[in-house]
Amino acid sequence: MDTDPPLQLRVFDLNCWAIRYLSKLRQERIGLIGDTLSQEGFDLALLQEVWSERDYCELKQKLTAPYPYSHYFKSGVIGSGLCVFSRYPILDTFLYQYSLNGYPYMLQHGDWFCGKAVGLLVIKICGIMCHVYVTHLHAEYCRDKDAYLPHRVVQAWELAQFIQHTSKGADVVLLGGDLNMHPGDVGIRLLRDWTGLRDSFADTERFEGCEDGCTLVPANCFTVKEELQPFPLGIRIDYILYKGLSHFVVKCDSLVTTTGTAPGKSIPYSDHEAVTATLCVKRREEAKASSGSAVEPGLVDVVNEARTEVRVGLHAAEHQRYSNGRMAILALLLLLLQAAMGLSSLVGWDSPQPFPKFSFSLLSLLATVVLLLSMVLYVFHTIEVRMLQGTEEQMRLALQALQDKLSSM
Amino acid sequence: MDTDPPLQLRVFDLNCWAIRYLSKLRQERIGLIGDTLSQEGFDLALLQEVWSERDYCELKQKLTAPYPYSHYFKSGVIGSGLCVFSRYPILDTFLYQYSLNGYPYMLQHGDWFCGKAVGLLVIKICGIMCHVYVTHLHAEYCRDKDAYLPHRVVQAWELAQFIQHTSKGADVVLLGGDLNMHPGDVGIRLLRDWTGLRDSFADTERFEGCEDGCTLVPANCFTVKEELQPFPLGIRIDYILYKGLSHFVVKCDSLVTTTGTAPGKSIPYSDHEAVTATLCVKRREEAKASSGSAVEPGLVDVVNEARTEVRVGLHAAEHQRYSNGRMAILALLLLLLQAAMGLSSLVGWDSPQPFPKFSFSLLSLLATVVLLLSMVLYVFHTIEVRMLQGTEEQMRLALQALQDKLSSM
Numbered sequence: 044m045d046t047d048p049p050l051q052l053r054v055f056d057l058n059c060w061a062i063r064y065l066s067k068l069r070q071e072r073i074g075l076i077g078d079t080l081s082q083e084g085f086d087l088a089l090l091q092e093v094w095s096e097r098d099y100c101e102l103k104q105k106l107t108a109p110y111p112y113s114h115y116f117k118s119g120v121i122g123s124g125l126c127v128f129s130r131y132p133i134l135d136t137f138l139y140q141y142s143l144n145g146y147p148y149m150l151q152h153g154d155w156f157c158g159k160a161v162g163l164l165v166i167k168i169c170g171i172m173c174h175v176y177v178t179h180l181h182a183e184y185c186r187d188k189d190a191y192l193p194h195r196v197v198q199a200w201e202l203a204q205f206i207q208h209t210s211k212g213a214d215v216v217l218l219g220g221d222l223n224m225h226p227g228d229v230g231i232r233l234l235r236d237w238t239g240l241r242d243s244f245a246d247t248e249r250f251e252g253c254e255d256g257c258t259l260v261p262a263n264c265f266t267v268k269e270e271l272q273p274f275p276l277g278i279r280i281d282y283i284l285y286k287g288l289s290h291f292v293v294k295c296d297s298l299v300t301t302t303g304t305a306p307g308k309s310i311p312y313s314d315h316e317a318v319t320a321t322l323c324v325k326r327r328e329e330a331k332a333s334s335g336s337a338v339e340p341g342l343v344d345v346v347n348e349a350r351t352e353v354r355v356g357l358h359a360a361e362h363q364r365y366s367n368g369r370m371a372i373l374a375l376l377l378l379l380l381q382a383a384m385g386l387s388s389l390v391g392w393d394s395p396q397p398f399p400k401f402s403f404s405l406l407s408l409l410a411t412v413v414l415l416l417s418m419v420l421y422v423f424h425t426i427e428v429r430m431l432q433g434t435e436e437q438m439r440l441a442l443q444a445l446q447d448k449l450s451s452m
Numbered sequence: 453m454d455t456d457p458p459l460q461l462r463v464f465d466l467n468c469w470a471i472r473y474l475s476k477l478r479q480e481r482i483g484l485i486g487d488t489l490s491q492e493g494f495d496l497a498l499l500q501e502v503w504s505e506r507d508y509c510e511l512k513q514k515l516t517a518p519y520p521y522s523h524y525f526k527s528g529v530i531g532s533g534l535c536v537f538s539r540y541p542i543l544d545t546f547l548y549q550y551s552l553n554g555y556p557y558m559l560q561h562g563d564w565f566c567g568k569a570v571g572l573l574v575i576k577i578c579g580i581m582c583h584v585y586v587t588h589l590h591a592e593y594c595r596d597k598d599a600y601l602p603h604r605v606v607q608a609w610e611l612a613q614f615i616q617h618t619s620k621g622a623d624v625v626l627l628g629g630d631l632n633m634h635p636g637d638v639g640i641r642l643l644r645d646w647t648g649l650r651d652s653f654a655d656t657e658r659f660e661g662c663e664d665g666c667t668l669v670p671a672n673c674f675t676v677k678e679e680l681q682p683f684p685l686g687i688r689i690d691y692i693l694y695k696g697l698s699h700f701v702v703k704c705d706s707l708v709t710t711t712g713t714a715p716g717k718s719i720p721y722s723d724h725e726a727v728t729a730t731l732c733v734k735r736r737e738e739a740k741a742s743s744g745s746a747v748e749p750g751l752v753d754v755v756n757e758a759r760t761e762v763r764v765g766l767h768a769a770e771h772q773r774y775s776n777g778r779m780a781i782l783a784l785l786l787l788l789l790q791a792a793m794g795l796s797s798l799v800g801w802d803s804p805q806p807f808p809k810f811s812f813s814l815l816s817l818l819a820t821v822v823l824l825l826s827m828v829l830y831v832f833h834t835i836e837v838r839m840l841q842g843t844e845e846q847m848r849l850a851l852q853a854l855q856d857k858l859s860s861m
Contacts, residue, residue: 114849117842118551120834134853136846137617140551142527147831158835163617208546208572211621404813411821419828422556425529426567433526437545440523444543 050169050324051296055080055088056219056283058179058258058315060265061124063095067265068310073098075305076312077105080128084109085319086168088128089219091179092313094157099126112166116177119158125177125220127164135165139205142430143194145181147423154181154191161202161220163209171291171324174213176206178220180230186273193356195223196349197434199230203237204437214291215324216240218284221315226279233349236342240284243295243320252300255279258316262303265314283320287327296321343445350438357431364424371417377410459578459733460705464489464497465628465692467588467667467724469674470533472504476674477719482507484714485721486514489537493518494728495577497537498628498692500588501722503566508535521575525586528567534586534629536573544574548614551839552603554590556832563590563600570611570629572618580700580733583622585615587629589639595682602765604632605758606843608639612646613846623700624733625649627693630724635688642758645751649693652704652729661709662686667725671712674723692729696736705730752854759847766840773833780826786819 060066061073080088080102088110093099099115106113110128116138117123123138139161145154161178180198181191189195199222210216218240224231226242235242244256253260257277261268271277287293301316381403469475470482489497489511497519502508508524515522519537525547526532532547548570554563570587589607590600598604608631619625627649633640635651644651653665662669666686670677680686696702709725790812 115845117838117845119838120831122838133849135617136849137613138551138842138846139548142547142549156831158838204546208544208618209620211618404817408813408817408820411817412824415821415824422529422565429526429528429531429567433547436524436526437547440542440545 047326050171052087052168052173052217052322052324053083053085054217054219054283054320054322055083055085055317056090056281056319057088057312057317058091058221058281059093059098060313060315061093061095061098063098069098071310072312073101075308075310077102079305079312080106081109084130086130087166087175087217087219089175089177090126090128091177091221092124093126094121094124096122102126102128114162114164116160116162118160120156123158123160123162124179125160125162127162127175127177129164129166129175131166131168133164133166137163137209139163139201141180141194141198141201142433143197143427145191145194148420152182152184159198161205163205165213171214172212173215173217174206174210176202176216176218176220178202178218178222180221180223182223190359193352193359193431196230196233196352197356197430199224199234200237200349200353200434200438203234206238206240210288213288215293216286216288217322219282219318221281223280229345229348229352231282232341232345235284236339236345238284238286239339240286241293241295243283243285243298243318243322244279247295247298247320249297250299251297253277253302253316256298256300258300258318259314260303260316263311263314263316264303265311281315281318283318285320285322287324290327292325292327294323294325296323340449343442343449346438346442346445350435350442353431353435353438357428357435360424360427360431364421364428367417367421367424371414371421374410374414374417378407378414381407381410456735459580461496461577461582461626461731461733462492462494463626463628463692463729463731464492464494464726465499465690465728466497466721466726467500467630467690468502468507469722469724470502470504470507472507478507481719481721482510484717484719486511488714488721489515490518492728493539495539496575496584496626496628498584498586499535499537500586500630501533502535503530503533505531511535511537523571523573525569525571527569529565532567532569532571533588534569534571536571536584536586538573538575538584540575540577542573542575546572546618548572548610550589550603550607550610551842552606552836554600554603557829561591561593568607570614572614574622580623581621582624582626583615583619585611585625585627585629587611587627587631589630589632591632599768602761602768602840605639605642605761606765606839608633608643609646609758609762609843609847612643615647615649619647619697622697624702625695625697626731628691628727630690632689638754638757638761640691641754644693645748645754647693647695648748649695650702650704652692652694652707652727652731653688656704656707656729658706659708660706662711662725664688665707665709667709667727668723669712669725672720672723672725673712674720690724690727692727694729694731696733699736701734701736703732703734705732749858752851752858755847755851755854759844759851762840762844762847766837766844769833769836769840773830773837776826776830776833780823780830783819783823783826787816787823790816790819 061069103113106128112129112133114136115126141159144159147155164175166173181195254276256279258281260277261271285293299319305312470478512522515537521538521542523545524535550568553568556564573584575582590604663685665688667690669686670680694702708728714721
């Protein structure tokens with residue numbers, strides 16, 4: 044068995060930035076992406092931000108021959124945006140929606156409406172069981188004052204946990220997606236250390252593309268230059284991560300990113316650069332012990348750091364909940380006061396100078412709207428508080444288990 | 453190794469019906485449950501509907517000695533109500549929230565606010581890796597016209613998928629909880645056939661308790677007798693299911709339910725009967741092939757039946773979404789009309805008989821509230837439609853994979 048030739052897997056990953064009516068040159072770019080996928084004949088193409096199912100269907104129609112198997116993960120109001128095209132049969136799929144994903148009232152950001160999630164696909168390639176994960180985490184809109192950091196850390200933790208719990212039967216684990224985290228961020232360290240996934244950029248034998256493997260670069264005509272000002276080379280937020288389990292070992296032979304435009308074209312595929320990894324999967328001579336038994340020494344620190352971020356988020360969420368509760372009570376008091384005034388005027392206890400009816404009605408309109416919105420937001424932030432508390436407790440349990448393991452080593 | 457003595461596991465399962473201010477004799481019953489758990493010294497106690505964390509803390513404090521390990525799963529607005537007490541260390545936990553769980557506006561039912569979920573606990577017992585699942589599915593309020601059936605079928609499908617995907621590394625799988633499904637319902641058949649889990653009532657060697665293993669019986673003083681009228685013996689909706697994987701085989705030696713009151717007491721633990729299973733876990737001489745390779749012949753029919761229910765739910769959800777969209781448009785039109793009338797009166801184009809200002813304002817208040825609510829509900833039902841479409845698509849893929857497997861057998 045050890046003489047089986049190694050399996051070569053070519054994996055393509057791209058955040059397509061395909062928002063109907065908003066993304067520039069969407070149709071041309073979707074056409075271009077389809078053409079490239081068709082010509083290149085990758086083994087797997089992991090796409091994010093394909094928000095419109097019509098775009099997915101267009102791609103699917105074009106790619107039936109080179110990629111007979113595909114899947115679109117539905118979730119949220121406008122769909123998860125996640126889809127996968129595969130040369131090999133997809134045996135099973137499973138979707139995990141992150142418990143926290145921004146705020147519905149942040150309409151200008153809109154992440155909440157996408158129902159951000161991680162999709163799992165079970166794909167058997169030449170007898171090797173591959174668990175392929177595709178995801179897209181909450182965006183970072185302001186690095187200095189990142190209100191979404193706790194949510195993203197929770198997402199990274201849930202992603203790590205989901206991968207660990209669902210990959211026990213796999214030979215090879217692959218994760219591709221826009222993680223919206225820089226390589227040194229706490230979330231990505233947590234994900235890598237918890238799961239043992241390797242970063243194709245850090246481990247590749249050959250690399251070609253943007254400096255430091257960046258995937259959001261100033262050279263791309265669609266990127267917002269002001270946002271990239273603190274990072275002259277750009278930032279790396281799109282990843283292909285992998286690991287081999289038990290009898291298999293995976294290496295990254297080469298990694299290629301586009302460099303601001305699609306190869307041979309004048310426009311890029313997207314505002315993100317595409318990442319293509321060529322992985323080599325080899326059967327190991329001796330089965331490796333399950334990764335669950337080895338503990339990275341720095342893991343305790345990373346989980347602690349992540350837990351601190353979750354706690355910060357918890358305080359903010361509790362404060363928001365409190366504010367909304369107070370606002371709801373004030374609006375309710377105002378309505379009750381108005382009701383009392385209305386009733387008193389009905390029974391003839393009119394004050395000498397009655398409140399003008401029109402302003403009175405407008406005020407009650409405002410109070411009702413505020414009451415309704417505050418109540419909905421109170422419920423929303425209560426769910427947020429619960430989930431942050433739950434994650435914090437889970438991390439505490441994980442730390443305890445880690446420390447027990449380390450002390451028994 | 454085959455000479456290892458078999459492991460005996462005593463598992464207790466109970467829906468505690470512990471809603472603060474609403475459930476009768478809550479504090480007495482929680483005290484009683486704590487006393488029983490303490491005296492009996494089960495290996496695992498899987499509890500549902502412990503809605504108040506104060507009740508959980510009270511139980512935890514009382515049970516520290518016999519059950520040093522415990523976990524409460526937080527989710528939704530009021531918590532998932534799920535908790536577990538264990539004699540053995542809990543190594544890891546993971547929560548999966550069902551994507552569909554009723555409607556927030558059905559306040560009288562309230563399931564939506566609980567964030568119904570399945571909790572996974574990884575527990576190592578005498579070297580045997582046990583994956584313990586505890587869950588509580590959406591209630592059935594009217595069996596003849598069950599508006600929640602599609603949601604419950606989706607929950608059963610997600611539960612089955614979650615168990616299948618997360619139990620690959622387990623030796624023993626245990627599921628306990630209030631599934632809110634009768635033994636012959638499509639959801640429970642789907643769950644059992646998809647996962648290969650065995651029903652402790654159907655397979656037990658000795659049974660003691662209510663006839664047919666019922667767990668909601670007229671003899672219980674807290675049950676609503678009218679609801680049980682079509683079922684004179686009661687109904688069975690609380691289950692302990694199990695299976696052994698690879699090297700292990702699990703049998704149910706005995707199953708006991710309470711019969712309307714707690715043993716030796718005048719009141720019951722809850723409106724549900726408690727279920728206690730004594731399981732025997734034995735090492736198998738030869739490892740069994742992974743259950744993934746065997747296909748139950750009736751599974752295709754069950755998945756088809758479930759898919760039909762999901763489709764029915766999809767039509768209903770699409771209709772709801774359409775109604776809410778239409779209502780939002782009407783409210784918006786009314787508001788625009790009022791704005792135009794208001795503007796026209798401001799610029800002096802007053803009609804000879806102006807609309808009374810007070811009614812005018814009341815009408816705009818009503819239109820604004822309707823617009824807001826309809827918009828929120830439109831978004832909510834759009835998410836519902838997406839999730840039902842996604843599940844339907846997943847089931848289609850599963851059917852295809854099943855048929856491929858069956859044809860290759």
